[in-house]
Amino acid sequence: MIKLSNVSRAFGSGSKVVPAVRDVSLTIEPGSFVTVVGASGSGKSTLLHLMGALDRPTSGIVEIDGKDIAKMDDDACTLLRRLRIGFVFQFFNLLPTLTATENVALPARLAGQSRATTQKRAEELLERVGLAPRRTHRPDELSGGEMQRVAIARALMMDPPLVLADEPTGNLDSTTGATILELLLGAVEAHRTVVLITHDPAIACKGTRIVTMADGRIESDRPSPGPSVPPAGAMGTMTSSNA
Ligand SMILES: Nc1ncnc2c1ncn2[C@@H]1O[C@H](COP(=O)(O)OP(=O)(O)OP(=O)(O)O)[C@@H](O)[C@H]1O
Numbered sequence: 001m002i003k004l005s006n007v008s009r010a011f012g013s014g015s016k017v018v019p020a021v022r023d024v025s026l027t028i029e030p031g032s033f034v035t036v037v038g039a040s041g042s043g044k045s046t047l048l049h050l051m052g053a054l055d056r057p058t059s060g061i062v063e064i065d066g067k068d069i070a071k072m073d074d075d076a077c078t079l080l081r082r083l084r085i086g087f088v089f090q091f092f093n094l095l096p097t098l099t100a101t102e103n104v105a106l107p108a109r110l111a112g113q114s115r116a117t118t119q120k121r122a123e124e125l126l127e128r129v130g131l132a133p134r135r136t137h138r139p140d141e142l143s144g145g146e147m148q149r150v151a152i153a154r155a156l157m158m159d160p161p162l163v164l165a166d167e168p169t170g171n172l173d174s175t176t177g178a179t180i181l182e183l184l185l186g187a188v189e190a191h192r193t194v195v196l197i198t199h200d201p202a203i204a205c206k207g208t209r210i211v212t213m214a215d216g217r218i219e220s221d222r223p224s225p226g227p228s229v230p231p232a233g234a235m236g237t238m239t240s241s242n243a
């Protein structure tokens with residue numbers, strides 16, 4: 001589903017170069033639920049942006065669905081993201097002038113679908129996340145937890161096979177965060193591939209595999225000690241040259 005081969009991403013130039021991701025090789029298998037942990041500044045968000053074609057590597061190869069994103073122009077990358085990937089961010093990234101329904105429907109509207117079709121599905125998704133009564137509210141009329149529920153509904157609008165979440169509970173109190181996480185995992189059916197960044201070890205253990213970043217590199221890549229630990233020997237099916 002996603003394959004990174006010797007991927008590096010540096011920001012800035014000259015004496016101010018920051019190597020955010022350094023020589024990372026990693027394969028995310030379809031249907032897996034991978035959590036990414038690591039200290040602040042260790043390169044987690046940069047890695048997720050590369051996985052979702054929101055950014056391009058300085059060197060190395062990023063393949064999504066077998067396609068090398070370096071060989072795709074910006075329009076093709078946009079299309080790939082819109083059709084194949086649902087994003088959930090810490091600060092929700094909702095459009096302030098749109099209602100909850102319009103925010104949820106946005107990916108489908110941008111893909112050229114009619115307002116009538118998209119409205120129905122957006123309302124269904126809002127109902128699924130328990131926000132039907134807030135569908136005409138704009139983001140500034142919603143709480144943080146409610147905004148994140150809108151963002152989750154939006155991420156699922158195009159029924160993407162891949163969901164990338166960057167600390168989706170990081171800006172919420174722990175109770176709201178727990179509810180949001182259950183909602184996200186419940187909405188993400190077993191067949192979907194999920195990569196989730198978190199600072200919370202309890203959340204990290206909900207994945208089937210935990211990737212730990214340190215200083216731009218993969219420090220460890222191992223099965224989660226949670227209830228869904230793969231059987232002994234399953235490590236061999238997981239590929240990470242940095243592990
Ligand atoms: N656009 C940018 N320009 C310059 N430096 C950047 C940029 N984005 C990230 N960095 C730097 O790259 C490094 C990795 O950043 P990144 O956001 O990936 O870390 P992170 O692990 O997600 O941290 P956090 O847990 O705080 O979100 C940091 O040192 C950061 O300052």
Ligand SMILES: [Mg+2]
Pocket residue numbers: 044045046166
């Ligand atoms: Mg980050």
